[in-house]
Amino acid sequence: MSTGQTTGGRPRVVIVGSGFGGLFAAQRLRKAPVDVTLVAKTTHHLFQPLLYQVATGILSQGEIAPATREILRDQENTRVVLGEVSDIDLAARTVTSTVLGRTTVHPYDELIVAAGAGQSYFGNDRFAEFAPGMKSIDDALELRGRIFGAFELAELATDPAEIDRLLTFVVVGAGPTGVEMAGQIAELARRTLHRDFTTIDPSSARVILLDAAPQVLPPFGPLGQKAHKRLNEIGIEVQLGAMVTDVDADGIVVKDGDGHQRRIPAATKIWAAGVQASPLGKQLGDQSGAAVDRAGRISVQSDLTLPGHPEVHVVGDMISLNRLPGVAQVAIQGGRFAADAIMARLAGRSTAPEFHYRDKGSMATISRFSAVAQIGKLRLSGFIAWMMWLVVHLAYIVGFRSRVTTVLHWMVSFLGRGRSERVATQQQVYGRLALEKLGPDFEVSKTGGPGRLGLPADVGGRKSA
Ligand SMILES: Cc1cc2nc3c(=O)[nH]c(=O)nc-3n(C[C@H](O)[C@H](O)[C@H](O)COP(=O)(O)OP(=O)(O)OC[C@H]3O[C@@H](n4cnc5c(N)ncnc54)[C@H](O)[C@@H]3O)c2cc1C
Numbered sequence: 001m002s003t004g005q006t007t008g009g010r011p012r013v014v015i016v017g018s019g020f021g022g023l024f025a026a027q028r029l030r031k032a033p034v035d036v037t038l039v040a041k042t043t044h045h046l047f048q049p050l051l052y053q054v055a056t057g058i059l060s061q062g063e064i065a066p067a068t069r070e071i072l073r074d075q076e077n078t079r080v081v082l083g084e085v086s087d088i089d090l091a092a093r094t095v096t097s098t099v100l101g102r103t104t105v106h107p108y109d110e111l112i113v114a115a116g117a118g119q120s121y122f123g124n125d126r127f128a129e130f131a132p133g134m135k136s137i138d139d140a141l142e143l144r145g146r147i148f149g150a151f152e153l154a155e156l157a158t159d160p161a162e163i164d165r166l167l168t169f170v171v172v173g174a175g176p177t178g179v180e181m182a183g184q185i186a187e188l189a190r191r192t193l194h195r196d197f198t199t200i201d202p203s204s205a206r207v208i209l210l211d212a213a214p215q216v217l218p219p220f221g222p223l224g225q226k227a228h229k230r231l232n233e234i235g236i237e238v239q240l241g242a243m244v245t246d247v248d249a250d251g252i253v254v255k256d257g258d259g260h261q262r263r264i265p266a267a268t269k270i271w272a273a274g275v276q277a278s279p280l281g282k283q284l285g286d287q288s289g290a291a292v293d294r295a296g297r298i299s300v301q302s303d304l305t306l307p308g309h310p311e312v313h314v315v316g317d318m319i320s321l322n323r324l325p326g327v328a329q330v331a332i333q334g335g336r337f338a339a340d341a342i343m344a345r346l347a348g349r350s351t352a353p354e355f356h357y358r359d360k361g362s363m364a365t366i367s368r369f370s371a372v373a374q375i376g377k378l379r380l381s382g383f384i385a386w387m388m389w390l391v392v393h394l395a396y397i398v399g400f401r402s403r404v405t406t407v408l409h410w411m412v413s414f415l416g417r418g419r420s421e422r423v424a425t426q427q428q429v430y431g432r433l434a435l436e437k438l439g440p441d442f443e444v445s446k447t448g449g450p451g452r453l454g455l456p457a458d459v460g461g462r463k464s465a
Contacts, residue, residue, distance in 0.1 A: 010035050010077075011346055014095050014108035016085050016280065018045045018068040020328045021114030021316030023398075025335030030075045032343050037106050039097045041084040043067055046137065047397055049328065052177065054140040056147065056184040057192075057419035059409050061137045063402045071398055081106070085115065088280060090287045090309055110311050110342045114335060115278035117317035117326060120295065122274055127247040129433060131269035134177060142432055143270060145424030147185060150268045151193060154200045161265070167205040168266035170252050172244055173273030174211035175218070176364035179227060181272055182209040183367045186234050191417045208264065210239040210254060211273070217364060219325070223372040226381045230366045275326060277318045284314065293320050302354040304338055310345075313338035321355070328396070329360055363389045368414040 011034045015022045018040035026038050044065035053059040069080045083097030083104055088111070095106045119133030132142050147169070154166035167189075171182040186207045193202035209216075209231060216231065216238060217224040231238050241257035251265040277296035285292035288306040291299040297320035298306075304319065306312045315338055316331030324330045334355060341351040361375030365386060373385035380388065390410070397403050412418045435442055 011109040012037065012107060013110045013112065013342060014039065014106045015112045015114065016040070016088075016095060017114035017116060017316075018042065018080075019048075019114060019116050019316065019331065021116070021331035021335040022112065023068065023071065023335070024332045025112045025114065025315065025339045026072060026075070026078055028336045028339035029342070030077065032077065032339075032346070034077060034110075034342070034346065036075075036078040037081055037108075038068065038072070038078060039081045039083050039085055039095065039106060040068060041082070041099075042136075043069065043082055044137070045071060045398060048135070049393065050397075051134050051137075051140045052181045052184055054137070054421070055134065055143040055181070056188050057144060057422045058184070058413045059406060060421045061141065063406050063409070064397070065137055066399050066402055085280060088113070088283055088287075090284070090306075090312060093311070108311075110345075111313065112335065112338045112342075113280060113284065113312070113314045113318065114316045114331065115280045115318055116331075117275040117277045117296070119271060120274035120276035121271065124244075124247075127244070127271065129436075130247045130249055131172060131252070131271040132432070133271040134181070138428075138432060141424060141428040144421075145426075145429030146268050147188070148422055148424060149429065151189075151197065151200070151202055151205075153267070155197050163200060164206070165250065165265040166267045167200065167202070168208065168264065169205060169268045169270070170208045170210065170264060170266045171270045171272055172210055172252075173271065174209050174213065174216045174238065174240070175272065176362070178209055178211070178270075178272035179217060179231065179364050179366060181270055182207050182231065182236050183234065183365065186236050187367055188419065190235065192413075192419050206237065207235065208237045208239060208266070210242045210244070212241065212243040214240050216240070217372065219362065220364070220372055220374055221379075223374060223379055223381060227364065227366055227372050230370050230381075234367050275317065281314070281318045284312070288312070291320075295320075303341065303351065304334055304355050305341075313341065322357075324357055325362075327362065330357055333357055363392065365389050 013034045013036045015026055015038045023045045026036055029036050045068050047064040050064045054061050072078050072080055083099045085095055085097045087096040093108050097104050119135050121127045132139055150166045154163050157163045169185050171178045189205035190203040215224045216228040228238055242254040245255050246253040247269055251263050252269050253263050255261050281296050281298040282292050285298050288309055290306050298314055300314050300319045300321050304313050315334030317326040337355045344351045363371055363373035365371040369383050369386050371386040371389045373380045373388050394403055397406055409420050412420050
């Protein structure tokens with residue numbers, strides 16, 4: 001076990017997470033007289049809102065996931081550390097992280113926790129095997145392989161029922177992610193792939209968007225109906241009031257509002273419903289007495305700190321406060337607010353007592369040239385909303401290079417019919433399930449432990465991935 005380095009005896013700020021909350025907090029502290037350590041379990045900052053475009057072959061993973069180290073390299077007071085945080089000790093004021101068996105303890109004077117949220121299957125984790133979620137680059141690349149692979153297998157199949165099953169795509173969850181994902185699969189099938197196959201007609205693919213809720217995009221109010229209409233226009237079947245009761249390799253079982261159960265044969269299922277906050281929230285709740293809700297979100301005080309711990313700030317998707325939504329702006333503004341509070345406290349100034357979220361609006365794309373946007377009382381749909389979506393997303397993509405290549409890829413897909421990123425490797429498609437089958441033994445083998453897997457020495461005995 002090693003101890004995280006500190007320099008110069010300045011106050012130590014530890015940030016957990018390199019997502020929207022963590023990264024924007026770190027950037028806000030760039031000129032502060034503190035030593036910042038940013039610990040995250042990935043080496044990149046992930047722009048989650050565009051994951052669906054990686055999954056459907058429009059963008060490459062690099063465009064939405066620049067290296068955190070590169071983004072922060074000119075920030076002299078900041079050190080970026082790879083590691084999964086397993087423990088936060090509020091009494092000892094330490095954060096413990098691990099990577100490949102190497103454990104590091106990071107002492108802190110101020111802590112910002114921005115570990116975000118993962119997928120929730122509402123207690124049915126077994127669904128994950130057959131209906132991957134979309135929370136990480138791994139998820140998006142696995143989905144890309146599954147989506148493009150389904151067309152390939154359909155081309156080989158001879159039984160009409162089998163072809164139908166392979167060409168049926170079910171997206172669970174009619175929130176922004178589900179709507180965007182379903183829209184892009186439909187466009188992929190009807191605009192991009194329609195001339196690429198000999199035997200099958202990809203444009204006949206069935207895309208189903210289903211949700212237990214009674215409306216599409218519930219937070220968008222009347223715009224939800226407009227989105228619903230547009231989804232139907234591009235050939236997507238929207239099934240509402242439909243609750244998923246089972247998922248397996250060959251299909252999905254849903255229960256309708258009248259209690260009737262039915263099965264939809266479908267090779268590709270995508271889970272875009274429900275989130276569960278990082279388990280670090282529960283740890284913080286147990287130690288501070290702050291309540292944690294069913295989705296794992298911790299009740300923070302109005303200044304985003306924990307009760308009795310003004311030095312611990314929690315931001316973004318992990319928090320429960322005034323029914324704030326789990327969106328990027330809540331995390332960005334929360335991260336900046338926490339950084340400002342730290343700087344004020346260290347300078348002996350009073351800190352702002354309350355975090356005020358400034359709602360800059362929300363938007364979702366449906367297909368090319370069509371989106372819905374809600375900004376204050378303004379409600380927009382169609383091409384204008386789509387242009388706004390384009391500009392806003394481009395502004396928040398980190399890095400000039402990524403912006404340029406993203407625009408080029410958007411031109412290929414939205415002005416043309418192509419998709420520049422159709423590659424998916426076997427490892428991307430099968431890796432997650434293979435690793436799950438190996439279980440904890442794989443961790444042991446990765447770190448040079450006993451070769452219980454019977455892997456060759458150069459695989460089982462290596463010291464790093
Ligand atoms: C598919 C998808 C589409 C979305 N679309 C939109 C959209 O259009 N508009 C919008 O506003 N919002 C959207 N969101 C929501 C938005 O992305 C989140 O609200 C935002 O990312 C939350 O920021 P965060 O910093 O709290 O968490 P995240 O951005 O999730 O960052 C969490 C960070 O913590 C790290 N981490 C987690 N656990 C640990 C650990 N134990 N140890 C170390 N590091 C850890 C992660 O690696 C990551 O770096 C979308 C989300 C998804 C998944």
